Amino acid sequence: MPKFYTAYGEKPPTVPNNPGNKEEVTYSERRNEQGHPYLVKTGVRNTYEERQSMKGEYDIYNMLERFANGDTSVMRSNAQYIDATKMPSNFHEAYNIMTSQREKFDALPVEIKQKFGSDWVQWASQSGTEDWLEKMGIKEEVKNENGES
Numbered sequence: 389m390p391k392f393y394t395a396y397g398e399k400p401p402t403v404p405n406n407p408g409n410k411e412e413v414t415y416s417e418r419r420n421e422q423g424h425p426y427l428v429k430t431g432v433r434n435t436y437e438e439r440q441s442m443k444g445e446y447d448i449y450n451m452l453e454r455f456a457n458g459d460t461s462v463m464r465s466n467a468q469y470i471d472a473t474k475m476p477s478n479f480h481e482a483y484n485i486m487t488s489q490r491e492k493f494d495a496l497p498v499e500i501k502q503k504f505g506s507d508w509v510q511w512a513s514q515s516g517t518e519d520w521l522e523k524m525g526i527k528e529e530v531k532n533e534n535g536e537s
Contacts, residue, residue, distance in 0.1 A: 410436040486512075500524060 393400045412435050415427040444450055455462045476482040493501065493508035503523040504511040514520040521527035 410434060 412433045413429055414431045414433055416430045417425050418428050419425055451462045476485060489512055490508050493511050500523065501511075504514070511520075518527065
């Protein structure tokens with residue numbers, strides 16, 4: 389019969405978590421004579437030491453002390469926030485997004501594609517800029533109070 393634990397009764401047994409490995413093996417990709425990729429062990433990184441080396445930078449007491457001594461670089465004023473809900477979570481999702489963007493570029497009229505040198509990478513990299521909006525014919529002219537451009 390299952391045992392039910394309450395806040396006032398017997399506590400469940402504690403089971404330690406596996407903290408992982410202190411070291412991480414690094415690999416590099418190589419190709420054989422037929423062009424097929426394979427991995428080769430290139431080294432070992434001590435991830436525990438890497439994290440410990442940054443410990444002082446992220447200690448809240450050190451940060452507050454630096455700020456009290458006049459170091460305002462501790463408080464980032466240029467923080468940026470983004471909506472990452474639609475960010476790809478793996479390579480395949482990212483590739484599919486890029487493919488769909490390429491298909492959108494391919495569907496554009498030839499005249500617009502020529503403005504970007506018929507290069508979809510140039511089109512995608514300029515996306516959202518003033519120049520891109522103008523080339524796409526989306527940018528609206530700003531009119532002054534007299535209705536003039």
